[in-house]
Amino acid sequence: MSAWPYIHNQHVKTIVRSDGCYLYQDDGKRLLDACGGAIVTNIGHGRREVAEVVAESTLNTGYVIPPWLTPERAALVERLTRDWFPPEMSHIHTTCGGSEGNEAAMKIAVQYHAAQGKPEKCKIVGRNVSYHGTTITTLAVGGHESRKTGLKHALQIHPSVEAPYMLRCEASDPTDHYVQQFIDGVEKEDPTTVAALIAEPITGASGGALVPPDDYWERVSAYCKEHDILIISDEVMTGYGRTGTRFGYQHWDFTPDIMVGGKGLAGGYAPITAVGSTDRVADQLASAGFDVMFHTFSAHPAACAAADKVLQILEEEDLVAQVAPKGEILMKQLEGAFSNHPHVGEIRGKGLLQAIELVANRDTLDAYDSHERIGGKVANLALEKGVCFYPGGNGIVKDVLVIGPPYTINEEQIGDIVRTLSEAVDEVTLN
Ligand SMILES: Cc1ncc(COP(=O)(O)O)c(C=O)c1O
Structure with a gap:
């Protein structure tokens, strides 16, 4: 057992089994996984097909150094480039976690400019x-103060701009405000020194x-294009x-x-993240003879096999198409429960990534x-009531409960999620 404190939460016992949308404790108690762990589980827990390909791959190509090809690696890259990543993004590098993936992405961005x-x-x-992420550089560039x-004293200083946070935006035109904030931040640094x-x-x-206002991304990306500033989309949580x-x-x-897309890539069955680069970026690195260094366990064959199978299941069961309608059901129920709640400031999100933000005073x-x-x-x-939520927020965003269940969640289970959240919010905030 690890000595680090985050292993234990007095409200949860040892988890001995998982199945579908549920986790089971050693005392038999069942927990509805309303947040897919850390917004990871998408096809649901306990899928035997995934276990089978992992076992097969373990026997077939237990460990092979990352730059060498194996059938599992070839199949995953083929599926990712054929069905998932945009057509111009045919260069895939894999890492274990999302932090490593973002590190790789930032290195690629710096190398791209150095190559020119x-x-x-x-x-x-x-x-x-x-x-x-939680490496020294991903922490430094990120805006998560508590982590x-x-x-802090050892982290390199990176330019930081505001991410859109509509609940507390007082500007008459929020898109203008946040786009200008970004442009001003870059201009202050001098765009010729900004890689990404x-x-x-x-x-x-x-x-x-937090969903940005309409046009925010189009305008930010237009400015970036004009100044050859690359956009690294961290899709570790929002991907797949x-x-x-x-x-x-x-x-x-x-x-x-x-x-960069991690978490859902193998749906929680294996630690793997994919970093995709456009041909324009990858070709620059190649022309300068720059490589993207791998980690010992990058593209582990069993992880590739798990990821390939999870993506296949997402495709064959048309699970991504179910996310928006299930998200609408979830949103409607959350609105029903919390729209007039004195301590809920906002209900927000897209698809099956939603949250409520608690406030001391709604007015x-x-x-x-x-x-x-x-x-x-x-x-x-x-x-305690049997449903897991992800308590999020940090810095200026406080007290959010994030909901991100497996895409296989059904309407009755969505009802259980919202009812339990409503009871818990009432008991904590109205007493
Ligand atoms: C958006 C985002 N990026 C990066 C990470 C870091 O990924 P990992 O914990 O796999 O290193 C996370 C993890 O929660 C994340 O949500």
């Missing part, structure tokens, strides 16, 4: 709030499913159908230059004092 003889174009712009505890913007198209758990489109950026009219939108840990209390009470 522009080593000064090396700054990566991040946004606040955001989360891109920088005890590290890294951003989640819809801010995940750190902001609680989570928000109703294959990737989050597809809700808007732009294509990123580099895209003034005053947040609760952080020390009250209201979001955590609601999540713990809901756990």
